[in-house]
Amino acid sequence: RKEVEQDPGPFNVPEGATVAFNCTYSNSASQSFFWYRQDCRKEPKLLMSVYSSGNEDGRFTAQLNRASQYISLLIRDSKLSDSATYLCAPKGGYQKVTFGIGTKLQVIP
Amino acid sequence: GAGVSQSPRYKVAKRGQDVALRCDPISGHVSLFWYQQALGQGPEFLTYFQNEAQLDKSGLPSDRFFAERPEGSVSTLKIQRTQQEDSAVYLCASSLRRDRGSGEQYFGPGTRLTVT
Numbered sequence: 001r002k003e004v005e006q007d008p009g010p011f012n013v014p015e016g017a018t019v020a021f022n023c024t025y026s027n028s029a030s031q032s033f034f035w036y037r038q039d040c041r042k043e044p045k046l047l048m049s050v051y052s053s054g055n056e057d058g059r060f061t062a063q064l065n066r067a068s069q070y071i072s073l074l075i076r077d078s079k080l081s082d083s084a085t086y087l088c089a090p091k092g093g094y095q096k097v098t099f100g101i102g103t104k105l106q107v108i109p
Numbered sequence: 110g111a112g113v114s115q116s117p118r119y120k121v122a123k124r125g126q127d128v129a130l131r132c133d134p135i136s137g138h139v140s141l142f143w144y145q146q147a148l149g150q151g152p153e154f155l156t157y158f159q160n161e162a163q164l165d166k167s168g169l170p171s172d173r174f175f176a177e178r179p180e181g182s183v184s185t186l187k188i189q190r191t192q193q194e195d196s197a198v199y200l201c202a203s204s205l206r207r208d209r210g211s212g213e214q215y216f217g218p219g220t221r222l223t224v225t
Contacts, residue, residue, distance in 0.1 A: 046213050099151035
């Protein structure tokens with residue numbers, strides 16, 4: 001089993017839609033979790049940190065389920081500018097972050 | 110303020126050549142990471158520095174890969190005798206914190222290496 005698993009997509013959604021991505025991780029010792037956003041041919045940028053029961057930032061909500069070892073990202077009222085690849089990243093020892101393959105989102109006008 | 114910078118942005122090497130990739134982290138950032146990202150994949154961890162100490166090099170794919178950060182600031186990733194499978198984007202990231210409480214990383218734009 002891969003350390004981090006994500007559905008690569010693409011998820012094609014209309015503007016204004018709500019979309020959710022899941023990510024499962026295998027390292028039960030992971031303490032912190034992150035969502036990064038990566039635009040085409042650009043570097044990853046931190047979108048959200050996910051601690052304890054999750055958190056919300058504007059249209060974005062991240063949830064953590066330790067028992068089932070998955071985190072989710074919910075995007076409400078999707079904008080064209082949300083089109084990107086979303087990378088799930090649990091953190092293990094030291095500051096070693098393991099990235100998933102990423103889920104590609106395409107928001108359609 | 111200035112972010113993480115990397116040079117060169119693009120590098121074409123003939124198979125068998127040595128290459129050196131440079132990373133300038135954000136000033137004052139203790140931690141520095143190197144990743145390799147192949148097309149359609151997520152970044153794969155290569156190595157981690159805390160100041161000048163290389164604490165984890167478990168991700169380096171072979172002994173042809175070598176990284177250093179001699180003064181705890183600028184880092185260089187060197188690949189000897191490049192092979193076609195080394196073609197990828199090499200990303201550098203830095204982080205302010207050294208402890209386990211935080212893992213927010215700031216990435217540079219990457220160096221796109223093509224081995225012909």
